[in-house]
Amino acid sequence: MPARPADLPKLLAAPELKPVWLIAGAEHLLVLEAADRLRARAKELGYLEREVFDADARFDWNELAASGQAMSLFASRRLIDVRLPTGKPGKEGAATLAAWAASPPPDTVLMVTAQEWSKQHEAAWVNAFERAGVVMPIWPLRREEMPAWIGSRFAARGVKATPDAVERLADRVEGNLLAAAQEVDKLVLLLDGALLDVDTLEASVADDARFDAFRLTDAALGGDAARALRIVAGLKAEGEEAIPLVGWVLTQLRALHRLSTAGTNLAQAFRSERIWDARQPLFRRALKAGDTAHWERCLVQAARIDRIAKGRGDGDVWREIERLVAAIAAPRRTAELIAR
Structure with a gap:
């Protein structure tokens, strides 16, 4: 059976590590942290030599096979770290990995990490890893799991947070674990042991440009053009990028456009887009105010702004952002602002 992330402490507490590990999933932060914990435990157990292979499409799998056959230069245990971004090693790579798992070299741990994973990735080499070692798929957290994850992260750093504050932070980061982890780390430093409640959270993020971006899109989707434009003016005045x-x-507009084509199955579309209950009314209002053609025009405008911001187009980037924000907030009154 595949291992779960919750099983990792027990697996790492064993006196000896399994010879092969596969840690894979689209939640890059969770994959990275699990891999870091494995590396740290391997070092504790004397795996002092480490080789790293980036197994992209041009990777020569013979290099890995040769490494398995070579003796350690320093007569120490070795950790072989293979980074397989797609999770698909190809025919040659699959054969190499399966052969390694079938007969692991002594005093060597092979760790494969992947940034993509699904049921379609399961293959013979994965089964070989499961028989010989550990296969740990890491799936995206569900909406209802996010507050507990944030709360446990605060607790691990010695901070007490009220349930309301944890829930509010979960809403703000919109399922982005990296953003959540960064905010937790920042708040731990700011609080210095104090209780985190909703008021403290709001005060702590009041000047955070990332949360200004969240507030901007929420205001625009909610139809509050005046507030959205004030946020744009503030960001411009503060010299934000x-x-x-x-x-x-652009991310929010793409989701909005996909939702506009969902027809009557909007509830399923919200789940697919990972738009949580707290923000669904904003998107429903926007969908009622503008049709698919309008959101397509907004996407074109956003792409144009992106080119201007990157120096590949002509125009005043902040003026064009104002036009786009107004068009999102009030599609019927401002459609001509982005008509091309």
């Missing part, structure tokens, strides 16, 4: 802001707006 336009590219990250445009990237976030």
